[in-house]
Amino acid sequence: MSGCSEKVVHFEVTARCSATGARLGRLSTAHGVVPTPAFLPVGSRGTVKALTPDELRDVGVSMVLANVYHLYLRPGVDIIERAGGLHKFMKWGGPILTDSGGYQVFSLARLCRVDDEGVVFRSHIDGSEHRFTPEAIIELQERMGADIIMPLDHCPPSSASVEGVVEAVKRTYRWAVASRRSHKKPGQMLFGIVQGGLFPELRQQAAREIVSLGFDGYAIGGLSLGESKSVMWSVVAETVTCLPEEKPRYLMGVGSPEDIVEGVSHGIDLFDSALPTRVARNGALFTVRGRQNITKANFRYHDSPVDPECDCYTCRTFPAAYLHHLFRCDELLVYRLATIHNVRFMMRLMERIRETIKDNTFADFKKDFLSSYQVTNEEMRVAQKQKWLSKARDHHGDID
Amino acid sequence: MSGCSEKVVHFEVTARCSATGARLGRLSTAHGVVPTPAFLPVGSRGTVKALTPDELRDVGVSMVLANVYHLYLRPGVDIIERAGGLHKFMKWGGPILTDSGGYQVFSLARLCRVDDEGVVFRSHIDGSEHRFTPEAIIELQERMGADIIMPLDHCPPSSASVEGVVEAVKRTYRWAVASRRSHKKPGQMLFGIVQGGLFPELRQQAAREIVSLGFDGYAIGGLSLGESKSVMWSVVAETVTCLPEEKPRYLMGVGSPEDIVEGVSHGIDLFDSALPTRVARNGALFTVRGRQNITKANFRYHDSPVDPECDCYTCRTFPAAYLHHLFRCDELLVYRLATIHNVRFMMRLMERIRETIKDNTFADFKKDFLSSYQVTNEEMRVAQKQKWLSKARDHHGDID
Numbered sequence: 001m002s003g004c005s006e007k008v009v010h011f012e013v014t015a016r017c018s019a020t021g022a023r024l025g026r027l028s029t030a031h032g033v034v035p036t037p038a039f040l041p042v043g044s045r046g047t048v049k050a051l052t053p054d055e056l057r058d059v060g061v062s063m064v065l066a067n068v069y070h071l072y073l074r075p076g077v078d079i080i081e082r083a084g085g086l087h088k089f090m091k092w093g094g095p096i097l098t099d100s101g102g103y104q105v106f107s108l109a110r111l112c113r114v115d116d117e118g119v120v121f122r123s124h125i126d127g128s129e130h131r132f133t134p135e136a137i138i139e140l141q142e143r144m145g146a147d148i149i150m151p152l153d154h155c156p157p158s159s160a161s162v163e164g165v166v167e168a169v170k171r172t173y174r175w176a177v178a179s180r181r182s183h184k185k186p187g188q189m190l191f192g193i194v195q196g197g198l199f200p201e202l203r204q205q206a207a208r209e210i211v212s213l214g215f216d217g218y219a220i221g222g223l224s225l226g227e228s229k230s231v232m233w234s235v236v237a238e239t240v241t242c243l244p245e246e247k248p249r250y251l252m253g254v255g256s257p258e259d260i261v262e263g264v265s266h267g268i269d270l271f272d273s274a275l276p277t278r279v280a281r282n283g284a285l286f287t288v289r290g291r292q293n294i295t296k297a298n299f300r301y302h303d304s305p306v307d308p309e310c311d312c313y314t315c316r317t318f319p320a321a322y323l324h325h326l327f328r329c330d331e332l333l334v335y336r337l338a339t340i341h342n343v344r345f346m347m348r349l350m351e352r353i354r355e356t357i358k359d360n361t362f363a364d365f366k367k368d369f370l371s372s373y374q375v376t377n378e379e380m381r382v383a384q385k386q387k388w389l390s391k392a393r394d395h396h397g398d399i400d
Numbered sequence: 401m402s403g404c405s406e407k408v409v410h411f412e413v414t415a416r417c418s419a420t421g422a423r424l425g426r427l428s429t430a431h432g433v434v435p436t437p438a439f440l441p442v443g444s445r446g447t448v449k450a451l452t453p454d455e456l457r458d459v460g461v462s463m464v465l466a467n468v469y470h471l472y473l474r475p476g477v478d479i480i481e482r483a484g485g486l487h488k489f490m491k492w493g494g495p496i497l498t499d500s501g502g503y504q505v506f507s508l509a510r511l512c513r514v515d516d517e518g519v520v521f522r523s524h525i526d527g528s529e530h531r532f533t534p535e536a537i538i539e540l541q542e543r544m545g546a547d548i549i550m551p552l553d554h555c556p557p558s559s560a561s562v563e564g565v566v567e568a569v570k571r572t573y574r575w576a577v578a579s580r581r582s583h584k585k586p587g588q589m590l591f592g593i594v595q596g597g598l599f600p601e602l603r604q605q606a607a608r609e610i611v612s613l614g615f616d617g618y619a620i621g622g623l624s625l626g627e628s629k630s631v632m633w634s635v636v637a638e639t640v641t642c643l644p645e646e647k648p649r650y651l652m653g654v655g656s657p658e659d660i661v662e663g664v665s666h667g668i669d670l671f672d673s674a675l676p677t678r679v680a681r682n683g684a685l686f687t688v689r690g691r692q693n694i695t696k697a698n699f700r701y702h703d704s705p706v707d708p709e710c711d712c713y714t715c716r717t718f719p720a721a722y723l724h725h726l727f728r729c730d731e732l733l734v735y736r737l738a739t740i741h742n743v744r745f746m747m748r749l750m751e752r753i754r755e756t757i758k759d760n761t762f763a764d765f766k767k768d769f770l771s772s773y774q775v776t777n778e779e780m781r782v783a784q785k786q787k788w789l790s791k792a793r794d795h796h797g798d799i800d
Binding site: 045047051090317319325336 | 482489490735
């Protein structure tokens with residue numbers, strides 16, 4: 001196993017849903033066990049926006065995601081290494097997954113050259129030129145010491161032609177070979193990433209090739225980039241059939257509550273997304289009925305919590321009218337309060353998912369959840385995503 | 401006594417410094433006892449920026465300040481009343497002092513007319529026209545239910561002529577008479593405000609007149625507005641001689657750590673200022689050696705806490721290098737971490753001041769503190785203050 005010489009690091013599936021592909025598992029890392037299916041809040045720069053490590057623990061987070069591209073540019077890996085690694089730098093004692101930054105290099109930075117040896121890009125912060133190679137990305141992640149690391153991958157845009165996607169799949173494979181070879185750190189898992197755009201047969205081919213290299217887990221990358229949900233799920237379904245049963249499966253950048261419920265039914269074990277924290281800062285709070293916009297006038301006189309069923313600090317403590325007031329005044333405190341609520345909502349959702357897989361009622365739970373949870377209109381969702389992506393590019397990559 | 405029919409509400413001086421005017425006291429309110437000298441963090445809009453009520457308690461805050469002008473405009477006093485009062489709205493169970501908004505009307509809003517009956521102004525938020533009378537300001541504060549309330553006062557700019565200041569003093573007196581008469585709420589203290597600009601004899605006259613009305617405490621307003629420190633302290637010294645020994649004395653809008661130590665030696669019991677929280681959000685962290693700017697390059701590799709002597713959550717948990725990184729990335733979490741540190745610094749300072757008054761070593765403490773605490777250069781301080789005041793006017797009155 002790639003780098004996983006320590007026995008403590010392993011994955012096991014402990015239960016399966018009889019009606020869907022959902023599975024219950026335990027992902028054991030050097031920094032603790034992650035019960036799966038699990039959702040990872042995004043802390044690209046070594047901080048889940050607005051929350052302390054204590055608050056992450058309090059709401060039930062088991063693993064967080066950070067990002068090599070962002071941390072390499074700021075503060076620099078030397079500073080994190082000097083602090084004793086990423087866990088000590090950000091004072092999060094639980095498991096961490098670092099993403100390789102492949103997606104950021106191809107979407108956020110100004111790309112200069114890409115070839116089989118690596119990629120040259122300009123920083124979105126100051127325009128300085130940098131080179132990432134598969135080997136360097138592994139080394140950076142070994143030095144930062146996350147529990148799960150990702151290889152550099154070539155992530156084509158959702159508008160890419162079939163030729164463009166074929167090239168990205170080939171390159172991602174060659175980089176995977178180089179990454180697999182250079183990874184040495186014991187106790188640190190290295191996952192493979194499956195690319196292949198929206199072409200099911202390319203996805204399957206990519207999955208088989210990546211699996212043949214023998215990684216500790218498999219990620220599906222390059223989805224949730226603006227394509228329709230039905231296309232995304234058919235790609236996921238085709239890909240999963242080519243992934244080994246005994247390894248964890250990670251659907252990168254997904255997603256919303258309804259997407260996670262759907263993804264679990266396809267046999268996905270790990271999810272990450274900036275959505276819950278990002279929309280919280282815009283005043284969109286998750287409830288079982290869907291997102292509620294706390295800035296709307298109907299919350300002005302709302303004396304009860306935003307979600308009376310929620311056990312988070314925000315809902316236990318403050319009336320919705322107070323949150324509404326703080327949002328209208330742009331008060332710092334409210335970004336935290338809203339984030340606590342949304343992350344706790346995601347953790348309660350994952351707890352419920354795991355419970356229902358365990359007692360084999362997940363299919364009913366999925367049906368009930370999706371019938372009561374009002375999904376954000378697809379057209380609006382795509383428009384918001386595009387707006388956010390272009391805003392992120394304009395705003396120094398503040399894309400968590 | 402004005403409104404203080406309940407026995408629980410009273411003030412007593414329990415010790416005096418033999419070498420300075422410093423005094424130790426207990427201010428008992430319906431929501432708890434405030435050991436004095438005390439520093440009140442500013443939460444103009446019903447939130448001390450970036451902190452929860454629990455964090456305020458954790459760092460040792462005994463009383464907070466909110467502001468009628470801000471809360472009247474947003475969310476509106478009806479909403480606060482409906483929530484059960486300001487304590488319940490902002491979920492702060494300890495004592496609250498509300499400032500009348502006199503200062504804001506004369507500095508932040510667009511003033512339209514002022515006469516003996518009150519003041520007409522335009523909101524700094526949307527330009528809407530409003531009228532404050534002394535009676536209305538008392539009523540608004542009775543409805544919000546703070547433990548200590550302030551009457552409407554006429555606060556002239558520091559550049560005002562002697563005639564302008566005389567007029568403001570006269571008007572403040574007439575408004576004080578009207579406020580005193582209309583205040584009815586039991587268990588709620590009403591303080592009088594002494595104006596008089598930088599003219600010691602006007603201050604003394606104002607103090608004697610306001611004291612003759614019999615308030616529950618006395619505030620010195622209209623200072624720390626850009627005048628030199630030596631002028632300010634001579635005005636304070638002259639004013640305090642005209643205030644009764646047995647009532648609490650409150651120096652409004654002051655201040656910095658060094659100002660508070662100085663103010664205590666003049667016999668001041670209560671202070672409030674947005675300085676510790678505001679400068680925290682700009683990266684200036686208090687230490688016994690003075691303010692440290694965490695954004696400076698020397699903190700890049702700083703593995704220990706900003707202030708190894710500090711017991712706050714921030715210093716107990718994070719290396720300075722992490723705070724430096726978060727500031728450089730403009731990450732939300734750091735505004736809270738820096739605020740926690742600065743407020744805790746103020747609370748530790750107040751604890752130390754009270755201890756040394758109690759064991760009669762305050763004069764030595766003052767000398768030691770002022771010799772090691774490097775004060776921000778006066779010229780830079782005045783320039784920063786002016787910059788901040790003009791910025792506050794441009795930025796929707798975000799002047800906490």
